[in-house]
Amino acid sequence: AQTVTQSQPEMSVQEAETVTLSCTYDTSESDYYLFWYKQPPSRQMILVIRQEAYKQQNATENRFSVNFQKAAKSFSLKISDSQLGDAAMYFCAYQSNFGNEKLTFGTGTRLTIIP
């Protein structure tokens, strides 16, 4: 079974600065997807970024980018130019590409933005 570990329960960053959230995972599969989801106080789960394991290039979405290290099974999220609206719980998730597509989540990192 796959596992996802987020070792930082809470993080804080000054507005306009850069912060990196860590995620490691364990799997024996070679083909899979990795995600970062944002959950603001509204409770809605919002997809931030997606990485396909077979792609070596790190995914980027505007101010959000990842550092995907497949051999090390590491998948960190970098948020540049942090904004007040980035304050939320962030979840790292793993999705198998072999039949049931289910997501396995980490325990989350609560990000606080300091004005």
Add this chain to the structure above:
Amino acid sequence: NAGVTQTPKFRVLKTGQSMTLLCAQDMNHEYMYWYRQDPGMGLRLIHYSVGEGTTAKGEVPDGYNVSRLKKQNFLLGLESAAPSQTSVYFCASTEWDTEAFFGQGTRLTVV
């Protein structure tokens, strides 16, 4: 363009009562899931379905049952609610090579 809709959004139950949570998706997705979210534990998979008429157990299935009689609907049932089932419940759906879409969550309190 509703996406994934969960009903109800909030519910308070007494211990021993039963209830059904409804998840409906309008994207013709094959795969549907029920998760529960508890503080410090992330989202944990309760049950899932890979197509109409199929269901399978996830990580924490005890005390729950599910049914997928129609492709667009995935029902989660609690036969005899317990305080340990106090949680926020999320439904999600997806298709191969597509991101997962989540409902808005149901906050359930069992007293």
